[in-house]
Amino acid sequence: MSIITLTTDFGLDNWFVGTMKGVIKSINPDAEVVDITHAVPPHSIPEAAFILQNSYSYFPPGTIHTVVVDPGVGSTRNAIVVKSPRYYFVGPDNGVLSYAIDSEGIEVIVKIENEKYHLTPTSKTFHGRDVFAPVSAYLSVGVEPEEFGPPLKEIIRLTPSLPRKISEREIVGHILCVDTFGNLITDVTTALMDELLKRSKVRRLRILIRDREIVRMCPTYSQGNENELIALIGSSGHLEISINQGRAADVLGMSAGGKFILKVL
Numbered sequence: 387m388s389i390i391t392l393t394t395d396f397g398l399d400n401w402f403v404g405t406m407k408g409v410i411k412s413i414n415p416d417a418e419v420v421d422i423t424h425a426v427p428p429h430s431i432p433e434a435a436f437i438l439q440n441s442y443s444y445f446p447p448g449t450i451h452t453v454v455v456d457p458g459v460g461s462t463r464n465a466i467v468v469k470s471p472r473y474y475f476v477g478p479d480n481g482v483l484s485y486a487i488d489s490e491g492i493e494v495i496v497k498i499e500n501e502k503y504h505l506t507p508t509s510k511t512f513h514g515r516d517v518f519a520p521v522s523a524y525l526s527v528g529v530e531p532e533e534f535g536p537p538l539k540e541i542i543r544l545t546p547s548l549p550r551k552i553s554e555r556e557i558v559g560h561i562l563c564v565d566t567f568g569n570l571i572t573d574v575t576t577a578l579m580d581e582l583l584k585r586s587k588v589r590r591l592r593i594l595i596r597d598r599e600i601v602r603m604c605p606t607y608s609q610g611n612e613n614e615l616i617a618l619i620g621s622s623g624h625l626e627i628s629i630n631q632g633r634a635a636d637v638l639g640m641s642a643g644g645k646f647i648l649k650v651l
Contacts (some may be wrong), residue, residue: 389418389449393438394514395426396454402512406454406519409505415524420445427568429457431482433563433642435544436571439485440622442473451486452522453477460510465498465517466541467531474531476522478513481544488543499535547573552647555585561644562624568633569607570640574625574648584630586650593617593627595646596638600627607631 388408396402404417407419426434429489434455442451456478457464464479470490475483479497499577501508503524505516521534549557559574593600600615610616612631615637620626626647627634635641 387416387418388414389420389444389445390522390526391420391422391445391449391451391511392424392427392454393422393434393441393452393644394424394454395428395434396424396514400422402514405515409515409519410523410526413520416527417523417526417564419606422451426455426511427642430642431455431457431480432544432547434482435485436562438483441447442475442486442490445473448474449474449476450522450525452518453482454514454518455465456480456513456639457483459513464538465513465521465524466538467494467496467498467521467534468492468541469494476525479538481542484541484543485546488540492541494531495538495541496531496588497535497538500533503529503534518628533604541637549574549578549648555651556647556649557582559625559646559648561640561646563637563642564640568629568635569620570627570634570644571620571622572625572627572640572646576619576623579619579625582648582650588643588651590650590651591617591649593646594649595640596642598638 403424409416409535438453438634448486456574458480466479468475498521503521505520508516549559559572561570562573563571600617602616604610604616604618607630608651616628618626
């Protein structure tokens with residue numbers, strides 16, 4: 387049984403996701419379609435790329451990962467299939483696949499041009515239904531990537547968000563995304579935290595964000611006190627700012643792209 391994952395910014399209060407699944411099932415009734423998320427903030431290519439990077443590798447080899455976060459739909463941007471050593475990736479060539487591909491590697495890239503594998507007439511505003519869903523389904527029944535169109539040498543790649551160094555023990559970090567629970571996921575990785583804390587005699591940190599100060603690092607969300615802002619390393623291996631059973635994003639009024647200062651003492 388082939389697995390096709392879907393990651394979109396479509397939400398679930400319309401017919402878009404269901405229609406994509408209908409197209410896939412019409413071509414391959416045996417395909418297993420798995421929703422990673424349809425709650426990517428509209429048009430947020432970096433957040434979709436981050437979500438895919440943190441989810442794709444937990445699926446069996448051969449899985450087809452389809453991502454439709456596509457503010458350039460109908461324009462001159464390419465639609466692509468990428469084959470890696472273990473997976474297939476289908477989506478617009480706007481950087482949304484790049485973080486996963488950077489981790490996974492590339493065997494083949496093709497531009498999706500062969501209209502034999504599109505729904506026709508092909509809408510200029512819904513390539514999720516008319517291009518990406520059918521191509522994913524045909525991949526799942528054994529059509530080789532080269533059948534969809536000509537090869538490409540490279541994909542568009544996003545520049546990863548990186549903290550800016552102020553001094554040996556102080557950086558400016560950035561909010562990558564806000565999860566469902568209001569936790570602020572940052573671009574400070576476990577490796578960077580370890581590097582910074584090695585320079586600290588007491589191995590303590592201070593985070594300044596808006597008008598608040600965070601001085602406690604916890605191993606779990608539940609160890610935070612009521613209404614206390616804490617820092618922790620989340621499952622993605624990134625520093626998070628959190629409140630136990632609360633929403634740090636709402637308390638701080640922060641969203642993706644926000645900045646903070648982290649200093650080790």
